[in-house]
Amino acid sequence: MKITSPSFSDNAHAALGDANLQKALLNVEKGFIGKRLKAAAALPEFEALRDEGRDLKNHVLAHLDLYLEAFERKVVASGGQVHWAETPADARAIIADICRRLGAKTVTKGKSMISEEIELNEHLEAIGMRPVETDLGEYIIQLRGEHPSHIIAPAVHLTKEQVAADFRRVHTHLDPARDLGEAVTMLGEARTVLREQFLVADVGITGANFLVAETGSTVIVTNEGNGDLTQTLPRAHIVLATPEKVVPTLEDVDTLMRLLARSATGQEMSVYTTFSTGPRRTGDPDGPEEFHVVLLDNGRSAMLGTEFEEMLRCIRCGACINHCPVYHAIGGHAYGWVYPGPMGSVLTPTLVGVDKAGHLPNASTFCGRCEAICPMRIPLPRMMRAWRTREFDRALNPATQRAGLAVWAFFAKRPRLYRWVNRIAATVLTRFAGKRGRIARLPLAGGWTSVRDMPAPQGGTFQDQWKARRRAAAATDSETRR
Amino acid sequence: MTARDAILAKIRRSLKVGGADDGDRRAAVAERLRVHAPGLVPARGHLPARARVDLFVTMAEAVSSTVTRVASADAVPAAIADYLRSHNLPQAIRRGADPRLAALPFADQPQLTVEVGASRGGDPVGLSHALAGVAESGTVVLTSGADNPTTLNFLPEHHLVVVRASEVVADYETVWTQVRGTWGEGQMPRNVNLITGPSRSGDIEQTILLGAHGPRSLHLIVVDDLEPTDS
Ligand code: SF4
Numbered sequence: 001m002k003i004t005s006p007s008f009s010d011n012a013h014a015a016l017g018d019a020n021l022q023k024a025l026l027n028v029e030k031g032f033i034g035k036r037l038k039a040a041a042a043l044p045e046f047e048a049l050r051d052e053g054r055d056l057k058n059h060v061l062a063h064l065d066l067y068l069e070a071f072e073r074k075v076v077a078s079g080g081q082v083h084w085a086e087t088p089a090d091a092r093a094i095i096a097d098i099c100r101r102l103g104a105k106t107v108t109k110g111k112s113m114i115s116e117e118i119e120l121n122e123h124l125e126a127i128g129m130r131p132v133e134t135d136l137g138e139y140i141i142q143l144r145g146e147h148p149s150h151i152i153a154p155a156v157h158l159t160k161e162q163v164a165a166d167f168r169r170v171h172t173h174l175d176p177a178r179d180l181g182e183a184v185t186m187l188g189e190a191r192t193v194l195r196e197q198f199l200v201a202d203v204g205i206t207g208a209n210f211l212v213a214e215t216g217s218t219v220i221v222t223n224e225g226n227g228d229l230t231q232t233l234p235r236a237h238i239v240l241a242t243p244e245k246v247v248p249t250l251e252d253v254d255t256l257m258r259l260l261a262r263s264a265t266g267q268e269m270s271v272y273t274t275f276s277t278g279p280r281r282t283g284d285p286d287g288p289e290e291f292h293v294v295l296l297d298n299g300r301s302a303m304l305g306t307e308f309e310e311m312l313r314c315i316r317c318g319a320c321i322n323h324c325p326v327y328h329a330i331g332g333h334a335y336g337w338v339y340p341g342p343m344g345s346v347l348t349p350t351l352v353g354v355d356k357a358g359h360l361p362n363a364s365t366f367c368g369r370c371e372a373i374c375p376m377r378i379p380l381p382r383m384m385r386a387w388r389t390r391e392f393d394r395a396l397n398p399a400t401q402r403a404g405l406a407v408w409a410f411f412a413k414r415p416r417l418y419r420w421v422n423r424i425a426a427t428v429l430t431r432f433a434g435k436r437g438r439i440a441r442l443p444l445a446g447g448w449t450s451v452r453d454m455p456a457p458q459g460g461t462f463q464d465q466w467k468a469r470r471r472a473a474a475a476t477d478s479e480t481r482r
Numbered sequence: 483m484t485a486r487d488a489i490l491a492k493i494r495r496s497l498k499v500g501g502a503d504d505g506d507r508r509a510a511v512a513e514r515l516r517v518h519a520p521g522l523v524p525a526r527g528h529l530p531a532r533a534r535v536d537l538f539v540t541m542a543e544a545v546s547s548t549v550t551r552v553a554s555a556d557a558v559p560a561a562i563a564d565y566l567r568s569h570n571l572p573q574a575i576r577r578g579a580d581p582r583l584a585a586l587p588f589a590d591q592p593q594l595t596v597e598v599g600a601s602r603g604g605d606p607v608g609l610s611h612a613l614a615g616v617a618e619s620g621t622v623v624l625t626s627g628a629d630n631p632t633t634l635n636f637l638p639e640h641h642l643v644v645v646r647a648s649e650v651v652a653d654y655e656t657v658w659t660q661v662r663g664t665w666g667e668g669q670m671p672r673n674v675n676l677i678t679g680p681s682r683s684g685d686i687e688q689t690i691l692l693g694a695h696g697p698r699s700l701h702l703i704v705v706d707d708l709e710p711t712d713s
Contacts, residue, residue: 024687031688045524052521059514065493065500066511072486074668084486136694137685153685160687183686191695198695199603214515215670225681225696228636232673243489248511249518250658257654258524268541269619269678272696277670280626285578285600286633287626287672297489304496 001119001147003352005336008359015330024159025331031153032322035266036373046262053259054377056252057313060244061304067213067246068295074216078278080291088118091296095120095205095238096127098292102236104129104202110220110227111135112207113151113316114240114296116338117351120205131205132197134226136190143170149332151339152264152318157331160186194226204230204288208241209315210256211293214249217277218293221260221270228274236290237276242300244312250275256315259375263317299351307386311346313376320370320380326363335360342370342380349387358396361387419463426457515668520655527618527652531712534617538650539704541620545679546692547700555582555705558644559591565642565701566594566607575642576601577609580629583644600631601638608634608697609642614657615650615702619678622702623657626673635675641697643677648707 004011015021040046060067072082085091091114099107107129109115121142124131133142137154141147143166148154155163164180167189180186206227210219218239220227231237247253253275261267280287303309321327321341332340337357339347345360361384370380391397392405411418433439433456441449459465483491494500499507529537539549550561566573574595577583588596601608610630612622622643626632635641651657654676665671681696692698 027688031684043524043526045522048522049524056521062497063507063511064497065490066507068490068493070511070515078670082486084484084489086485086488090485134695135685136683140685153688155685156688158686163686183689184691186686187683187691187694191693194695195603214518215668217670217674223681224683224694225636226694228632228675229695232632232636243493248514250661251518251520251655254523254654254658255521265684267678268545269621269676271545271677271679271681273676273678275670275674275676276672277674278672280672283628284626284672285628285631295489297492301489301492301496304493305498306496 001116001338003337003356005348005352005357005360008334008336008363011334011336012330012363015334020159020162021157021331024157025328028150028153028156028322028328031156032266032319036263036319036322037266039262039266039268042268043258043262046259049255049258050375050377052255053315053375054313056247056255057244057376060247061309061312064243064246064304067248068243070213071211071216071246074213075278075291075293076216078216078291079281080216080278080293083292083294085294085296086298088296088298091118091240091294091298092120092123094294095240096123098236098238098290099124099129099203100127102202102290106197106201107131107203107205108197108201108230108234109133109138110204110206110222110230111138111154112205112240113148113338114207114242115205116147117298118240118296120240132194132201134194134198134230135222135224136187136226139190139194140166143167147333147338149340150318150321151316151343157333198229198233201230201234203236203238204232204234205238205240206231208239208245208293209260210253211241211246212248212250212253212275213246215275215277217250217275219253219273219275221257221273223265223267223271225272228272231274231276232287235288236292237279237288239276239291239293240296241293242296242298244300260315260317263319263373263375303350308346308350308383310378311343311350311383313378314343314347315376316343317375319373319375323369323373325365325367325369335363342384343378346380346383346387354387354391354394355396358387358391361385361391362397419461422461422463426461430456430458432456518658523653523655524618527616529617529652531647531650531708534652535647535650535704535706535708538615538617538620538645539702541617542615542622542679542702543620545620546682547620547679547702549702549704551704551706553706555585555644555707556587556590558586558703558705559588559594561703562609562642563591563594565640569640569699571606571640574605575607575609576605576634576638578611578628578630578634580611582611583609601633603637605634605638607640607642608638609644610634612643612645612649614660615645615704616652616654616657616676617650618653621654621676621678622700624673624675624677625661625671626675627671632673632675635677636696639693639698640701641677641680641699642701642703644703644705646705646707650704
């Protein structure tokens, strides 16, 4: 997918002015936050499970090479194949070869963010195949020629009126006068249209939430059942996954499974958790004849041993996105690549370069909600700060920002001067603000004051107030002791 | 160098491993895979047998599954016929070759047509037998093969699943012990499906609607085969 992260500011501006988007984004808070809270509260062990999940993934990452080898052995033993791909181009070539060998025309797809990462649909089309997204949200996005705006709710940026218009535009074989006022009618329509595709597909491609080293199984977690039809009906099932998805045992999947649905959608369990191991067995009346796992690295291995290693614990639940005030304001597309929100702000610079995606870690209020709710306890704000530092070290941020920081640093290193200048500034600003106590325009800070007023400082500088309070506290303290 | 070796080498380089410590790392991994120790298991499902089945039913209904409880396996065909009638469905189902399903007295319901084998998409109603039910979340566990073909879990609009009360377990961990007992250590059938309610989607304006690509309804028939002495 074309990277538009470099124009993040413009993207965000456009998003803020998009009425449909702003209406649709209200569904994020409504649809996710309360439900997650309720589900987490209903399981007394939830917080302890988060610790377990973190420790489990840390163990896996420290032994990643060995678990991958074990996983591969079991896939092969159960009749499947593992294909290793260093780059998106490698992964695409492997998948294209399998599809070509089978003479595939229709390729159904379950939801996979990795597939977005490698622009698989575009490449399948280029070699004359028809990729069909089967997750309802992904299907809608494909009809519109767009990309997902959320990792678990790809079409969350759309209103149902927009979806109805797309269905009318594309499903031309149906009565143009039909009523599409309700979402349930559209769901039924998509079910019928896609059912035909499931039945004619030659190859089915899914992602994986987990890979199990103990058994060579791949695991998908879904609600619609589209992933299961995708992988059960065609002749070949291709799983596209990245190395860090591997876990040791079935019991380890249990731990992560208990965290995933609760954090993602606030469900106790997603509807379908499916373990797939090898192709159909002798005597099986259904299931694919071939089973392939494509393991794509695309920069993950380079994250190990760095300050971004912990990001590899991510189970893609989307909770950090659902709880992010920046995401609530601008949606996912503004982030300009596959992964939005806090997890995207950490991951995107790693995978496409901080020169292109440096804006993303800056688009944070550092409110800390993402870290507070991340089931894998990933320190997202710390990592965004690490990106800011790297960006500064490599002089990638704008000159004005660097100059501003240099001025601040000059004073910060000279505490007396800092206090003195601060006091003067506070007095001047208070005068400037007048009776209203608000400043409508400030020289050198037009970007801030053009859209909001700056409140005038009240009651002296922070340091003065701090000192005064300490003095007062010390006084009461000695009094009580007396 | 193959892509495989290149990726593994990069991982080892990043982790700064692959030297003298390798023996210990390998031993740790082999041990973890061999022991497959359960992690923290929630207490919720750990109840006496009857209470466990009650929890299973409560949790299943909470995710929009419907449940009928029958006193014995002999009552299953009548329960199926009732379900079909009350949903205005034709008296026809498709099931797998599972001997436990084959042994049901379908002859008691002569109007009911029972076909056997995988579905190709034309069947309104599928019937499966669960390997287990999980009380913790109201989940049913189905395993692929001629006994219970996977297509029956996903293609029909109505999926009926027979669950024995004696096979309702507390947690997923117990299921894995059972799977290892049947298929062997480290072995799995092509599919193990954990199914928790009928298919749904929230992709249009985050409103959850039942009946996406899988069954619109999941109906569990729980056979009470617990001993009278079971508490
Ligand atoms: S970073 Fe944490 S909260 Fe965000 S998607 Fe990953 S696991 Fe979920």
